[in-house]
Amino acid sequence: MSVEIGIEIVHKAWKNIKPTIEGHTHDWTVFVQGVNGNEIKHIVEKVIFHLPVSYPDHLQIKEKPPFVLSESTSRSFSMQIEIFFCAGAKLNKVSYIYNLSIGDEVVNNSWKRRLTFLNPSQDFKEKLLLAGGKVVDLQKTFEVNAAFIKCKVEPDEEIEIIKDIDNAEALNSTVQKIDNLQNESSTEDQDLLHIL
Numbered sequence: 001m002s003v004e005i006g007i008e009i010v011h012k013a014w015k016n017i018k019p020t021i022e023g024h025t026h027d028w029t030v031f032v033q034g035v036n037g038n039e040i041k042h043i044v045e046k047v048i049f050h051l052p053v054s055y056p057d058h059l060q061i062k063e064k065p066p067f068v069l070s071e072s073t074s075r076s077f078s079m080q081i082e083i084f085f086c087a088g089a090k091l092n093k094v095s096y097i098y099n100l101s102i103g104d105e106v107v108n109n110s111w112k113r114r115l116t117f118l119n120p121s122q123d124f125k126e127k128l129l130l131a132g133g134k135v136v137d138l139q140k141t142f143e144v145n146a147a148f149i150k151c152k153v154e155p156d157e158e159i160e161i162i163k164d165i166d167n168a169e170a171l172n173s174t175v176q177k178i179d180n181l182q183n184e185s186s187t188e189d190q191d192l193l194h195i196l
Helices: 122-130 138-147 165-195
Strands: 002-015 026-034 044-050 059-062 067-073 077-085 093-100 107-118 134-136 159-162
Touching: 002 093, 002 122, 026 044, 026 077, 026 093, 044 067, 059 067, 093 107
Parallel strands: 107 159
Antiparallel strands: 002 026, 002 107, 002 134, 026 067, 044 059, 044 077, 077 093
């Protein structure tokens, strides 16, 4: 059994009336939260924001919700954001490179990620469900996604599969089935082109 959970990274940036003492022209806030307002405090132990080294305190650690950071800047930049999961998760953390942008207008960006935990322990499964996780049948999910892969593209979302060594063989088998479905679909498309 697998449980899928949504994580969202959001940032807001706005131009100041006048620059700060450091010469920064914009203020910004970035936060990590559950999708649709779900409480990720049940599964997230801490979040580490890696700012550019030009910031005096460029490593910011948030160990309790809200996982929010506010600063100022005069340019857009990329930062690494590490999300650490609580004890009981087979995965210690996920890491993202997030692009924080600024502009003349107010910027409101949201970046959603879906994480699928394969066979979580009973304790961690309960925490995932408290955080808004949904039990999913990974086999059916792969079959549906493979059948419609050419029809539906969701650039704002990405599925990440979190697995342990015990599930590697099952996952490889599922991936092989998807490859076979895609190859069959590709062959059918080519045959259709030859007919036309």
